[in-house]
Amino acid sequence: xxxxxxxxxxxxxPGIRVAVVxxxxxxxxxxxxxxxxxxxxxxxxxxxxxxxxxxxTARQELGRLPETPPLFWHLDxxxxxxxxxxxxxxxxxxxxxxxxxxxxxxxxxxxRPRGGTRVARIGPLPLVPADSIAAVxxxxxxxxxxxxxxxxxxxxxAWFTLEGSMCLETPEGVLTQAAGDSGVLVRAGVPMMLTxxxxxxxxxxxxxxxxxxxPRSTPAPDWTPHGLCSRPxx
Numbered sequence: 001x002x003x004x005x006x007x008x009x010x011x012x013x014p015g016i017r018v019a020v021v022x023x024x025x026x027x028x029x030x031x032x033x034x035x036x037x038x039x040x041x042x043x044x045x046x047x048x049x050x051x052x053x054x055x056x057t058a059r060q061e062l063g064r065l066p067e068t069p070p071l072f073w074h075l076d077x078x079x080x081x082x083x084x085x086x087x088x089x090x091x092x093x094x095x096x097x098x099x100x101x102x103x104x105x106x107x108x109x110x111x112r113p114r115g116g117t118r119v120a121r122i123g124p125l126p127l128v129p130a131d132s133i134a135a136v137x138x139x140x141x142x143x144x145x146x147x148x149x150x151x152x153x154x155x156x157x158a159w160f161t162l163e164g165s166m167c168l169e170t171p172e173g174v175l176t177q178a179a180g181d182s183g184v185l186v187r188a189g190v191p192m193m194l195t196x197x198x199x200x201x202x203x204x205x206x207x208x209x210x211x212x213x214x215p216r217s218t219p220a221p222d223w224t225p226h227g228l229c230s231r232p233x234x
Contacts, residue, residue, distance in 0.1 A: 042054070053142075055139050071127070076105070081094050132211075150220045161202060165177065
């Protein structure tokens with residue numbers, strides 16, 4: 001037996017070790033960023049301390065909606081749920097989200113509630129033909145670089161961003177939204193991938209106005225994004 005060989009220290013490859021660790025960290029970080037949405041928003045009651053992701057705050061069935069006059073998503077805030085509820089109408093919903101009490105309403109452009117503070121009016125909302133339409137309200141909180149899986153909805157999706165910024169890639173190109181910008185819309189059936197951008201977390205309230213009989217979201221494996229939201233601006 002070669003006793004010298006038996007006690008010889010193992011050969012070290014520090015460069016290879018660093019490269020392997022870096023690759024493993026990249027894979028784990030990328031998976032975690034996407035896994036936090038997992039392609040499916042969860043009810044806010046199941047949040048269980050999670051800071052980042054997509055959370056369903058309310059769902060309201062509105063029945064059959066008229067095609068005229070065009071409908072808009074009205075976003076107003078109130079000091080309390082009682083005050084918001086007193087100002088609501090048939091297609092209003094009181095939602096507590098991102099530290100505010102909201103009165104979300106689907107109504108024509110000229111509608112205004114009593115009291116409250118107007119934050120935004122988004123639309124007109126392109127409707128899908130359905131016996132009953134559901135308004136699904138959500139909040140999205142994404143780290144910069146965090147993205148959804150590629151998916152689509154059976155109804156229009158709309159966003160209003162309170163903090164940070166976001167980027168949507170669809171086959172039709174890129175849509176961006178920063179805090180306070182006017183609403184961004186994506187029509188029913190269009191595949192999309194949403195990415196948090198900027199240097200701070202993106203916080204948005206979200207509406208999907210969909211056929212009430214269909215799933216809220218479905219994967220869209222028939223389209224592959226080109227990474228336009230992750231490319232640095234020239």
